[in-house]
Amino acid sequence: MQSHDPRTLLRAMFDAAVAAAQPALCVPHHLPEPPRGRLLVIGAGKASAAMARAVEDHWQGPLAGLVVTRYGYSVPCRRVEIVEAAHPVPDAAGEAAARRLLQFVSGLTADDLVLCLISGGGSSLLPLALPGLGLGDEQALNRALLASGAGITEMNCVRRHLSAIKGGRLAAACHPARVINLLLSDVPGDDPIDIASGPTVPDPTTCADALDILRRYGIDVPPRALDLLTSGEGESLKAGDPRLPPIETHFVATPQRALEAAAAVARQAGLPTHILGDAIEGEARDVAKALAGIALQVARRDQPFPRPCVLLSGGETTVTVRGRGRGGRNVEFLLSLGIALEGEPGIHALACDTDGVDGQEEIAGAVLAPDTLTRAWAQGLRPHERLDHNDGHGFFEALGDSVVTGPTLTNVNDFRAIFIDGSSTGAR
Numbered sequence: 001m002q003s004h005d006p007r008t009l010l011r012a013m014f015d016a017a018v019a020a021a022q023p024a025l026c027v028p029h030h031l032p033e034p035p036r037g038r039l040l041v042i043g044a045g046k047a048s049a050a051m052a053r054a055v056e057d058h059w060q061g062p063l064a065g066l067v068v069t070r071y072g073y074s075v076p077c078r079r080v081e082i083v084e085a086a087h088p089v090p091d092a093a094g095e096a097a098a099r100r101l102l103q104f105v106s107g108l109t110a111d112d113l114v115l116c117l118i119s120g121g122g123s124s125l126l127p128l129a130l131p132g133l134g135l136g137d138e139q140a141l142n143r144a145l146l147a148s149g150a151g152i153t154e155m156n157c158v159r160r161h162l163s164a165i166k167g168g169r170l171a172a173a174c175h176p177a178r179v180i181n182l183l184l185s186d187v188p189g190d191d192p193i194d195i196a197s198g199p200t201v202p203d204p205t206t207c208a209d210a211l212d213i214l215r216r217y218g219i220d221v222p223p224r225a226l227d228l229l230t231s232g233e234g235e236s237l238k239a240g241d242p243r244l245p246p247i248e249t250h251f252v253a254t255p256q257r258a259l260e261a262a263a264a265v266a267r268q269a270g271l272p273t274h275i276l277g278d279a280i281e282g283e284a285r286d287v288a289k290a291l292a293g294i295a296l297q298v299a300r301r302d303q304p305f306p307r308p309c310v311l312l313s314g315g316e317t318t319v320t321v322r323g324r325g326r327g328g329r330n331v332e333f334l335l336s337l338g339i340a341l342e343g344e345p346g347i348h349a350l351a352c353d354t355d356g357v358d359g360q361e362e363i364a365g366a367v368l369a370p371d372t373l374t375r376a377w378a379q380g381l382r383p384h385e386r387l388d389h390n391d392g393h394g395f396f397e398a399l400g401d402s403v404v405t406g407p408t409l410t411n412v413n414d415f416r417a418i419f420i421d422g423s424s425t426g427a428r
Helices: 006-020 047-060 093-106 136-148 154-160 169-174 208-215 223-231 253-267 284-299 329-343 374-379 383-388 392-399
Strands: 039-044 064-070 080-087 113-119 177-183 247-252 272-280 309-315 347-353 365-368 414-418
Touching: 006 253, 006 347, 006 365, 039 047, 039 093, 047 064, 047 080, 047 113, 064 093, 080 093, 080 247, 093 169, 113 169, 136 154, 136 223, 154 208, 208 223, 223 392, 253 272, 253 309, 253 414, 272 284, 284 309, 284 329, 284 414, 329 347, 329 365, 329 374, 329 383, 329 392, 329 414, 365 392, 374 383, 374 392, 383 392
Parallel strands: 039 064, 039 113, 064 080, 113 177, 177 247, 272 309
Antiparallel strands: 309 414, 347 365, 347 414
């Protein structure tokens, strides 16, 4: 049987997943026919600058554009202006960019076309609150949501109903021009309304939904925010609203396609590969326990899959930060997985965010090996204590097992791979 270096194999699969979602590869196939009027390119997200570059490289006619991306994620463009702003907590640069975008698309005609390039991270990069709220309110809300344990769908629902640009409001500003959305999905289920909180698509959720989420997680907001939600003044735009222009939406990259690219690498290496799901959610440490149970059943009983094999999954887990650590859902998943596996022979894993940033750290994630806990104890690290303090980053950094990619210029959410070789002890 062909032998494999686990770390090399895991990293090759992750690199393939990231490569499959590169804008230069996936955007050109979705470009529209030239309009009778002007083409305006707008966008927001960690991949939006790279998407704008792909448009420029393959568009023959005139265009103008304005796109906002995360600090460090800019790429050179000739005709599209790239603005950088903060993520995951918004800043004044993002607020100014949001105002400029609304102004940029004003005064269009029905002959014009707005090509909107949206990817993950756009919610934080377009902070423009409704009247009576300010940037400080949005910053505080973002911090509270990120620490609450709320899922991405829940967080974006709240953001949309307190925003002057999300929830279809940017699309309304483009009216009567046609809007074509090219989306690079980073959310479970690939729902357009959850990618950057849906600035250019109608929103089926309501102010009442947002209020329920705030109450569910005990998140305090300013009195003005409560007024906006309880009065319905913060209601987003719904399908059929006459203020919305004609809208088309196309996905250029998704988590499923990225997982399929990774699976192809493993299969080429002769390993049966199983995608467990591209939309797995929940607390990172709990998801890890569930996947550890599956991995142990494979390793010990060759069920539901025989060894060797690879288990792939994606989605977006959450971390409810209660300790002194820095969070990071992928490293929290991996640390919890390692504890649950207890050094089981023959099981290796990698968990990384495809945008290169796990939580608020410039670290994509980490790798796990059967000897990870043994090496940690030898250094005086206490895995359970680190998990209690949400300090997965500190744990794997100390072991030299962090995965650092730098900006990947794409974002199709979390990538998790578990490689189970044939060296386990078998049935018990």
